[in-house]
Amino acid sequence: xxxxxxxxxxxxxxxxxxxxxxxxxxxxxxxxxxxxxxxxxxxxxxxxxxxxxxxxxxxxxxxxxxxxxxxxxxxxxxxxxxxxxxxxxxxxxxxxxxxxxxxxxxxxxxxxxxxxxxxxxxxxxxxxxxxxxxxxxxxxxxxxxxxxxxxxxxxxxxxxxxxxxxxxxxxxxxxxxxxxxxxxxxxxxxxxxxxxxxxxxxxxxxxxxxxxxxxxxxxxxxxxxxxxxxxxxxxxxxxxxxxxxxxxxxxxxxxxxxxxxxxxxxxxxxxxxxxxxxxxxxxxxxxxxxxxxxxxxxxxxxxxxxxxxxxxxxxxxxxxxx
Numbered sequence: 001x002x003x004x005x006x007x008x009x010x011x012x013x014x015x016x017x018x019x020x021x022x023x024x025x026x027x028x029x030x031x032x033x034x035x036x037x038x039x040x041x042x043x044x045x046x047x048x049x050x051x052x053x054x055x056x057x058x059x060x061x062x063x064x065x066x067x068x069x070x071x072x073x074x075x076x077x078x079x080x081x082x083x084x085x086x087x088x089x090x091x092x093x094x095x096x097x098x099x100x101x102x103x104x105x106x107x108x109x110x111x112x113x114x115x116x117x118x119x120x121x122x123x124x125x126x127x128x129x130x131x132x133x134x135x136x137x138x139x140x141x142x143x144x145x146x147x148x149x150x151x152x153x154x155x156x157x158x159x160x161x162x163x164x165x166x167x168x169x170x171x172x173x174x175x176x177x178x179x180x181x182x183x184x185x186x187x188x189x190x191x192x193x194x195x196x197x198x199x200x201x202x203x204x205x206x207x208x209x210x211x212x213x214x215x216x217x218x219x220x221x222x223x224x225x226x227x228x229x230x231x232x233x234x235x236x237x238x239x240x241x242x243x244x245x246x247x248x249x250x251x252x253x254x255x256x257x258x259x260x261x262x263x264x265x266x267x268x269x270x271x272x273x274x275x276x277x278x279x280x281x282x283x284x285x286x287x288x289x290x291x292x293x294x295x296x297x298x299x300x301x302x303x304x305x306x307x308x309x310x311x312x313x314x315x316x317x318x319x320x321x322x
Contacts, residue, residue, distance in 0.1 A: 012097050012184075013090040013173045016081065017272055028085045034284050035078040041287030042067035048300035055300055058121050058136040063290060065145055066114045066247075070283035073107040076100060077178035077279060097179040098160055105181060106156040108279075109206050113148045115248050116210035116217075122241050123217035127224045155202055162198050166190050176272040178279075183271070214248060243290045250285065254278035 017027055049055045049064040077100065084090055092100070124135050159181060166188040176183055185195045221241060228234045254277035291297045 009094060009168045009170050009172055011091045011093050012168075012179065013171070014081070014084060014092055014177060014179070015090065015173055015175045015272075016084070016177045017276070024085050028082060031078055031280065032082055034280050035074055035082070038074045038280065038284035038287075039071050041284065041291075042071045044301060044304070045287045045290060045297070047304060048297055051304065052296075052300035055296060058141050059118070059125070060296075061141050062114060062118045062121060062145070066111070066118070067287065069107050069110050069114060070286055072103070073111060074280060074283050076103040076107060081177045092179065097184065098163060100179040101163055101181050101184070102156045102160045104178065105159050106152045109155055109202075110148060110152040111251065112207065112210050113152065115244075115251060116213040117144050117148065118244050119214040119217040119248070122244055123220055125240065126221050126237050151206070155206060159198060159202070162195050166192065166195065176275070180271075180275065211252070218245070239293070243293050246289050247282075247286055250282050250289075251278060254282055 018024075045067040046064045049060040049067075080092060080096070080100070084092075121136060125132050128135060163181065163185065166185065167190040168187065169189045172187050174180070174183055174187065182199065185192050185199070188195075218241070221237075225234050225237050228237060254274075258271060258274045258278060291301060
């Protein structure tokens with residue numbers, strides 16, 4: 001009987017975007033600036049939707065959820081990468097890697113589901129405007145949000161548990177800047193059949209279903225817009241979808257680019273570089289996409305900045321008092 005001499009490793013090595021020492025300072029500065037921009041931008045969107053009563057609608061409720069998820073999504077991977085560059089280390093513990101896998105799968109799938117829910121919200125708003133507040137009531141919004149979070153939590157737990165069953169050889173090097181589940185699984189020394197089945201089944205259910213919902217919603221939206229007689233009415237209806245459609249296109253195009261690059265890649269770091277687009281750049285750009293074309297968001301942000309500017313002189317005068 002053949003025995004397998006596998007050793008359960010206590011840590012992995014993340015090779016990052018590039019192994020060239022001269023580029024590490026540039027990579028650190030670039031990723032730090034993108035991370036801070038993503039966190040600040042999404043935090044401002046949340047602050048605007050919470051503080052402005054005009055934005056207490058289903059559309060902005062789900063937008064604030066998306067912004068919170070984007071903050072968590074980038075915080076799952078980027079801080080560890082920045083720490084490793086700063087300390088000249090590539091190591092991540094076994095427990096830290098499993099934790100990254102859990103939260104990465106949690107937030108990437110939740111991002112996907114929220115985009116589908118937001119597409120449904122736009123479908124109801126354009127195709128059934130008179131019944132919009134009746135259909136998209138507070139109870140339904142809370143239920144959709146709760147079901148999404150629970151579904152993603154169970155999915156991440158399942159993926160983490162099947163990953164825990166794997167055995168890894170010593171000195172495992174991951175050509176990525178975080179513990180990307182698919183790459184880690186295929187570096188295992190033990191059989192990965194169960195993991196592959198779980199990944200592809202989940203991708204089929206939690207990937208294809210939201211995409212199908214988005215396509216269906218927008219097909220109905222386009223049909224409704226075409227029926228509108230006036231050009232101004234068509235523009236007004238379509239303008240409410242532009243921001244969401246831009247975010248959807250950016251998210252799925254960059255995600256598709258990652259899988260295409262991994263299939264055709266010759267350089268082991270190419271998949272990691274492609275992943276930057278959907279894991280860092282997309283969350284960073286989402287607040288700009290939603291705020292630049294949205295007058296209500298811009299008005300709410302202007303109100304916040306005006307309050308801050310007014311209060312700052314009072315704070316500085318108070319500090320000068322003996």
